[in-house]
Amino acid sequence: MTDYEKYAAQVALVKEECKDADNNEIAEEFRRYEEEFLIEPNDAVRSVILKFMKASGQEIKSISNAQTRVEKKADRFSDLGSEDKNVTIEVAVVTYVPRVQMVRGEEKQIAFGWIEDNPWESNDKRVRWDFKDWGSHSENLAPNSVVRLEGVSVNEWNEKRSININRSSRVTVLREGGPSVPPVSDEPVTIEKASENEGYVNLLARIISLKPDVIVKRDGSGSLDIFRGTFADSSGKISFLSWVPINHEIGDLVKIEGAMIRKFRETPEVNINDRTKIEKYHDNNFASTEELSEVTTSKIGDLRNGMKDVITTVQVESWQSRTFTNSDGEEKTVRSGDIMDPTGRCRLTAWCEIDPKPGDFLHLTGARVQFWQGSPDLVVDNSDQVSNLTDAPWESIDPEQHWVDIELSKLVTSGSRRGIKTKGTIVAIRSDSGIIQRCPE
Template sequence: MVKEKYSDLISVILQECPDADEEEIGLEFERYEKEFLIPPEDAVRSVLRKFQISSGVEVENSSAQPSRIEKKVERFSELDADDKNVTIEVSVVNYNPRVQKVRGEDRQIAFGWIEDRPWNASSERERWEFKDWGQKNETLIPGSIVRLEGVSVNEWNGKKSININQTSRVTIVKEGIAESITISSEPLTINRAIENEGFVDLVARIISVKPDKIVRRDGSGEIEIFRGVLADLTGSTGFLSWKKLEFEQGDLIKIKGASVRKFRDTPEINFNDGTIIEIYHDSEFASLEELANKSKKKIADLRNGMKGISITLQVESWNERKFIGNDGEEKIVRSGDVMDPTGRCRLTAWCEINPSEGDFVHLEGARVQYWQGSPDLVIDDLEQVTNLSDQPWDKIDPENHWIQVELSELVNGGSRRGIETSGTIVSVRNDSGIIERCSECRRVLRENNCPEHGDQIGEEDLRLRFVVDNGISNASLLMAKESAEEFLGMKMQAVKDEISKSGRMEFVTELRNKCLSRKVSIRGRSIVDDQGAMILSDITNFSDIDPKKYGKKIMEKWGLVI
């Protein structure tokens, strides 16, 4: 078996040492791989030297030989299958450690994905697998950019990968946001498992599971899958199984070799053919009822891409709309605004449900998709909805339902509606004032041109743009026409007349004199994405004292005259 595994490498040794025993050569390669964690391809020189010496062949002193030439590259495409001593900067996508027994001792190896040209856009990068034989877990942190020195290329079945050896050097060029990987053979908690993409082992209880189907991209048919929710005391997450599951709701299972993938903004655990799933027995593990209650979501918890959501809501408004689908048939979609004590969002139903204003409903298996930048709950089946006769909380007044959220929490969380926050205005954008929008898509025109519809005769609108800061975090603040008119205390036509008379920059200068360094209270909704946080204001008011009025008051108090 050893001879077959290392047959290609054994033949290389036999060319130089024809009298050597094939079985002994194979065992030597196995020893280097298991005891020293050195890939067989990188051990050829050492194995050859050993058998040359044992057969009486004169061997040159290695110290007299020139060192291998370093090969510096920027792209994986520049590497050949036999390249050694390679230097390259890469971005670490994930790092998946494994602890295995070797001759009674725990040995660590790890594997994952890395991308070349880490300073370029992700669309311009190439992704390769790597294997870490040198316990570099403290430097190969997901999200970081590192310089690899002294690594080698491995090729198997025409697919190349990188070997990071014990002698390789890994230097952090830019730190990632994740913590260094802790090497352990123990299963991870759910909260720990979903921090990064990669392979994980975990123990969890099935909160829900149901069969589903996915249509193939080429339209050639459907793929049967299973969806559901897993939970432990640290949290819950959705899962997607590409293989048949013979487990039921409430089963406690041990999972080995699952993969974590992000769907939109939400991590999801994937089971494939290589994933091992088995019933696990632990009398102290939390019960289904306890975990189901902990797994219930609130509006503040919603993120784009979530599935299998259990949530209770109060209906604020409800309506239905008819439209013609792509198949030419008339369809009905029902939607409305819903609330809970943590905020508000939209609910869209592709089934016949007609709640009244003020009704309480409980949803099971709902999903989240973004609508105008904010989370939108979606249900597809009437069985997902339960009307509640008992009120879970005192009825919320929609007119006064604003959730106080610190600016830092807002910036570091997800998009939300119905929030109230505060901050200090630290910047007023030059494009504040009268703008022109495309009459078709409402985008702002640049030199009378719309990126989508070309040259346009624009429709005038009023918009103010600021940056607010609380000393820790900052966000863009945008006021549309109604909010801007109320904030300025003047109508759009008056703003237009002032700009026509004095010029835009004079208007912006006056706005800066009035607003900079002033603290404001903001009500509206937030949009948080990769580009940062933006608050769309419904109402914005100054919450501090006007410096001029305060100064005048002090002067009057002390009888000062300037």
């Protein structure tokens, strides 16, 4: 995308006052304001108009469009339009990630992150937007704090809106947050470390899987081409979703700068957009694809809702199939059953024709995880994702005696599990306390 295309809206405003000015020269000026002076394009309109007026010898006159600064107070992001400026709104700060940018040989700090509207309500009643801090407001934008933003503006890019916190904006802390803003660092972190929190990260990882996909827009206006896959390093693996083409291959070692970690259900996921930089990297000491096979293989005890590209080996406990008619009147068959490994048990659902017997060992690739009755359910869509093993990976497990002993402290911090046993001290009993029994049918 050219500078002119990126700043087309601002260029049009300048052309209203300076009709003879060159479009590309105007766009270049906006680029300089954004990259060198760290001034958001909408806030630079008046200055750019004045520059081109002076250059052409025009009489300097009032610029109503650029000077009008009517305050707009909003309670929700849905109240805001893509052209709104001088906005006042209360938000909750979710993440704040500083970045260093070189401007004329001098380091300047900007920051990215997430904020949520309706901060005094529960999380399920909030909407999350990205923001960019151009004015070094880090002291007042600590994660988990609630702040009032004054004099901010709305930015829209690729049909996605975000908030620009400008140098002239005011940030008032309404409720203290924490922890403190992390130190600025451009060094890559491990996948294990990156998975701990949401926010921007740099990674050094190998591409384990990569495939194109299509998602349909919620408003039904069309579809978007995307790419899905998996990154891995010696500390673990993580799925990624890219909104731009990935010009690399499975097995490539890549350095990713400016990626975003978001949680999909319970599972962290790397989001890649047009601001993310991905380049091939060479490091002879980095683990090969074969050496990473151990960290890319999951056990049932590791499964979390939302995981994708799961590779695992399981033992079949039971298997059945049923036929149903979907909403389009089509007759479908779904096959499912209980499976287990030494770390626990869960369900397996197959939307393809496979017919394992109890006691069989299956190797699954590219599976996904969704919840069924509150616990993980592995799902496969194609029969080529399933291999029936002839050699048993472990001694056959007796389902009647298979209860995995897990410490209570680990259960509190892990995901939902089945087929486990634990012990602890009862410290409170309420009227709704008790054992939940499900109908076996």
